[in-house]
Structure formats: C-alpha cells, structure tokens
Amino acid sequence: MVTPPAPKKLHGWLRMALGVLAVVVGALWTLQGLDIVADSRMSGIGIWAVIGPVVAVGGLILIIVGERARSRAKRAEALAIIQQPPLGGTTKM
Secondary structure (H helix, E strand, O other): OOOOOOOOOOOOHHHHHHHHHHHHHHHHHHHHHOOOOOOOOOOOOOHHHHHHHHHHHHHHHHHHHHHHHHHHHHHHHHHHHHOOOOOOOOOOO
16 A cells, blocks of 8 residues: 655745745845935934844845755755665565
C-alpha cells in the first residue's frame, strides 16, 4: 500500500512577509522623519529618521532568515526523496 506524501509546509514565508512589511514601514518612517513625506504628525521629527532605518534593517534580516529557512527545508525535502527506497523493489529471502 502506498501512503500519500505529507503536505508541504510553508517554511520561512511568515518571516519573509513580516520582513517586507518592516522594510516598507521603516522606509516610510525614514521619509517622514526627513520631512520628505509631509502632512503627518511624524513629519520633520528627527527620531523617526533614526527609528525607520533600524526597522528596515530588521526587516531585511527577517527576509534573509526566512529565505534561509525555505532553502534549508527544500534541501531536506530533496534529501528525503533521494534516500527513499524504491517502490517496486524486490525483497531478499
């Protein structure tokens, strides 16, 4: 009897999505702190020009960690497929 393969897990996608969000928010905060994006309470306040890049760098780190988790899971899956015994193999008695 052949068992169906286990469903693939989404490794690293949550980290990557949060990383992209952090990069976008960090870039927006940086632009507001530098008073490039106006009409906001945060515009022209210098602390946001510091906090924004820190958040963006944190987002880049999350993206890198998520990508590494994805590639590690793909390698483990490929290795598991390679190491499987053949389905129609003969047995020795």
